[in-house]
Amino acid sequence: MQDSLIIKRNSPLKKWSIWLPLLPFLIFAFLFEIVPVISVLLSSLRNDFFWLTLENYRRAITPLIMRSFSNTIRLSATTAAIGVVLGTLISHALVNTRNKHTHNSVMALADVATNFGGAPLAFAFIVTLGSTGVITLILKNLFNISLYPDFRIYSITGLTLAYLYFQIPLMILLIQPSILGLKSDWKEAASTLGASNWQYWKRIALPILTPSLIGGFLLLFAHSFGAYATAWTLTGPDINLVTIQIAALIRGEVQLEPGIADAMAIMSLLIMMLCVAGYQWASTRAAKWRS
Amino acid sequence: MKNISISRFLLIGFFLVYMIVPLLATVAFSFAVRWDRSILPEGLTFDWWIAVTTRRAFSSALKNTLLLSLATTGFSIVLMTPTAYWAYQRVPKAKPIIEVLTIMPFGIPGVVLALALIRTYARLGGALVYSPWMLVMACTVIGLPFFYRPLANALNATDIKVLTEAALTLGASWPRIIMKVIVPNIMPGILSGSLLVFSLVFVEFTLANLLTGGRFKTFPIYLVEYTRFDGRQASALAVISFIFAWIISLALIMLASRSGLRREEAIGGR
Numbered sequence: 163m164q165d166s167l168i169i170k171r172n173s174p175l176k177k178w179s180i181w182l183p184l185l186p187f188l189i190f191a192f193l194f195e196i197v198p199v200i201s202v203l204l205s206s207l208r209n210d211f212f213w214l215t216l217e218n219y220r221r222a223i224t225p226l227i228m229r230s231f232s233n234t235i236r237l238s239a240t241t242a243a244i245g246v247v248l249g250t251l252i253s254h255a256l257v258n259t260r261n262k263h264t265h266n267s268v269m270a271l272a273d274v275a276t277n278f279g280g281a282p283l284a285f286a287f288i289v290t291l292g293s294t295g296v297i298t299l300i301l302k303n304l305f306n307i308s309l310y311p312d313f314r315i316y317s318i319t320g321l322t323l324a325y326l327y328f329q330i331p332l333m334i335l336l337i338q339p340s341i342l343g344l345k346s347d348w349k350e351a352a353s354t355l356g357a358s359n360w361q362y363w364k365r366i367a368l369p370i371l372t373p374s375l376i377g378g379f380l381l382l383f384a385h386s387f388g389a390y391a392t393a394w395t396l397t398g399p400d401i402n403l404v405t406i407q408i409a410a411l412i413r414g415e416v417q418l419e420p421g422i423a424d425a426m427a428i429m430s431l432l433i434m435m436l437c438v439a440g441y442q443w444a445s446t447r448a449a450k451w452r453s
Numbered sequence: 454m455k456n457i458s459i460s461r462f463l464l465i466g467f468f469l470v471y472m473i474v475p476l477l478a479t480v481a482f483s484f485a486v487r488w489d490r491s492i493l494p495e496g497l498t499f500d501w502w503i504a505v506t507t508r509r510a511f512s513s514a515l516k517n518t519l520l521l522s523l524a525t526t527g528f529s530i531v532l533m534t535p536t537a538y539w540a541y542q543r544v545p546k547a548k549p550i551i552e553v554l555t556i557m558p559f560g561i562p563g564v565v566l567a568l569a570l571i572r573t574y575a576r577l578g579g580a581l582v583y584s585p586w587m588l589v590m591a592c593t594v595i596g597l598p599f600f601y602r603p604l605a606n607a608l609n610a611t612d613i614k615v616l617t618e619a620a621l622t623l624g625a626s627w628p629r630i631i632m633k634v635i636v637p638n639i640m641p642g643i644l645s646g647s648l649l650v651f652s653l654v655f656v657e658f659t660l661a662n663l664l665t666g667g668r669f670k671t672f673p674i675y676l677v678e679y680t681r682f683d684g685r686q687a688s689a690l691a692v693i694s695f696i697f698a699w700i701i702s703l704a705l706i707m708l709a710s711r712s713g714l715r716r717e718e719a720i721g722g723r
Contacts, residue, residue: 180543180544181544181547183535183536183539184536184539184540184544184547184551186532186535186536187532187533187536187551187554188550188554190532190590190593191554193590194570194590194591194593194594195554195557195558195561195594197573198566198569198570198572198573198574199561199569201569201572201573202565202568202569202572205572248464248468251464252464252465252468255460255461255464255465256465258461259461259465264465268465268468268469270702270703270706271469271472271473272472273702273705273706274698274699274702274703275472277652277656277698277701277702278695278698279656280656280657280658280659280673281656281658281673281676281677281680281691281694282479282656282673282676282690282691282694282695283475284680285479285676285680285687285688285691286475286476286478286479286688286691286695287475288680288684289475289478289479289482289684289688289691290474290475290478290479294488294489295478296474296478296481296482296488297474297478299488299489299491299492300492303491303492304492326471327471327472327475330468330471331472384559384560387562388561388562388563388564388565389562390562390563390564390658390659391563391658391659391662391673391677394658394662394677395658395677395680405562405563405564405659408562408564408565408568409564409567409659409662409663411568412564412567412568412571412663413663413666423568424568424572427564427565427568427569430562430565431560431561431562431565434559434560434561434562435557435560437560438556438557438559438560439560442556
């Protein structure tokens, strides 16, 4: 109460001075988030002749770059879709398991698995499913099944398997609160009114879960779109993904023009930001049912 | 009913196999004498572990990574805790701004952040943009969502306004209020944010590789180099990294169950 009186007497200078303690963070965010993003944006809109031009974007439309976007989008959409479906089913199975111990330990495992990232994970997949991987050898020697050369872990298919290792547990963690939020009253009410299990899912449970499912898909999509370390460790520079292309350019391994890299960076930034904003929106919607 | 429980069992079983087999394979591989033609390894040995951990490069990479993780965590605490407290205490209008700025890094791929920092700061000259200091700043940026969310949750869960006013009425000084009243109350949030940032930076490869690279080799860079020329030694390094992730995750789970706060998911760093 007293504070607000003081503020009124000394406004407007005093009113702004309460923002002062926030300055260090705001300056930090300005220097290391805002300015860098804007400077890439500006340099993507500039070339040797003009200050404001879409020339870099036009020139980015080459088969190589378009392929890198379509590869990345396909990889992200596939792993996100499989992650959403399996993650939701497993999470539902876990919630309905009577054994509390199983539930807790599998959740702990999902927790840990989301923390396994990048290089070590990719390498674990090489050890498991590489050309002389453990599973590859077992299949070959015990069952006489040769995975290679039809399957290669050092490919987009291999990357899909490796990405699922963190996508599925991530989805389990994301969807768990919403599945727990499905109240048993709703199911009882539905069956009292004569609804079948299928009808309950179609008419009640799925519509309630939809925002969480969409949000989960978007977050998983963004997550795999921006991934670099796993892909780089597993496949090296040969695979054509957006992040791999931009990184090769930073290290000066490829003679692409800088302006084109900036255009690629801005396009992927746009896709990622849309996903994250969509996720934020969906999770506010999803939270509505949990109270 | 029987069918449902069988499919449940199969689903959970599939998940467990998928999660555990690559880990077990890596552990076994790191102890194998030779394992590229038979079903089982041709003997077991500690040689790869000894070879990879006794190199000078190993201890320097581990030291660099620990330094980087500690510096980033420390900087995040110092930067974000007062900011979040002040926003919750006095400037609620700032909360949405801080929220947007701390969520934004989720939408910036690591390679794009590296490119953006290089485009902005390389022109200042010197090796500033390729220095470990810039790496600390970059890691702090990608850690923002992980640090701020648990902190904000902890601030939401405690009525800091009332606590602060009560302490002021009793004549406590500001430093005393912060250290003795506020910090202990939001400690679970600070701790879980710190653990998340620490573990994120410990495995961070993209920014380190593109910004400092060979000038400041971190543990993940060392690991990736080994995957290119010695699989067994690389798998020993991968096991170290997995053990580390287990320890941090278990600490986080324990912290969450003890403080009753929601466990935050760690996402990113891939």
